[in-house]
Amino acid sequence: MFHALATSVRRDILRRTIEREQSVSTLASEYEMSFAAVQKHVSVLEAANLIVKRAEGRERLVRANPEMIARARALLARYEELWRARIARLDDLLAAPAAQHPTPKQGD
């Protein structure tokens, strides 16, 4: 999944197929590599469910699957949430430095 996003060519294919559905050969014409190479990139994205292919005549039309993009983003958002939780914990410690003392009654 993140592996599928790990090369710029694949992220570019993803971007293009978000904008509009395109055939594999149309995509291939955009890059300076063989059709077969682009075909492989497309199938990596497909295996990760980041794109979907459908047949139309002899063409295979590729479109992005925004659901999986959202999943990846959500995972990273969870990490940021962990970070915020950690900061909150640290803040708590700083706010109550005498918490381990046995019931400091009141004032203090």
Next chain:
Amino acid sequence: MFHALATSVRRDILRRTIEREQSVSTLASEYEMSFAAVQKHVSVLEAANLIVKRAEGRERLVRANPEMIARARALLARYEELWRARIARLDDLLAAPAAQHPTPKQGD
């Protein structure tokens, strides 16, 4: 960057170092692989700026760099934004199907 996030061991290291700063050997003790292997994973994360190392005595303490996590998340959020923009465009087309016709006067 996404490549650094592409293996579960590295994502796990990232998660642990978000929770709290840890030495490389502490991290290594969590996985069933050699210390050197974990060391390599750590250096991949470091090269991607997803973590930061600092020396303390003979130990190297590792902590997550939330800034880069945010960058990755933001990139994916941009993709989702592209998707929303595309949907909006399609909606516009559907909302004004006769736009190219020369002023359909009224009723119709």
Next chain:
DNA sequence: ATAATGTACAACCAAATGGTTGTACATGAA
């Protein structure tokens, strides 16, 4: 029918990846 286009897939190759072991060195503990 024939040619051109779009795709699939296999075989091959160089380079990168993810792991290992071994060696060296700095620091902390006995």
Next chain:
DNA sequence: TTCATGTACAACCATTTGGTTGTACATTAT
């Protein structure tokens, strides 16, 4: 000092990756 711990790094290996070319086949165009 001597020993144990934590790290760095090199060398090596199997597998994966990212690219190539070549062949085959379905669909469209002439």
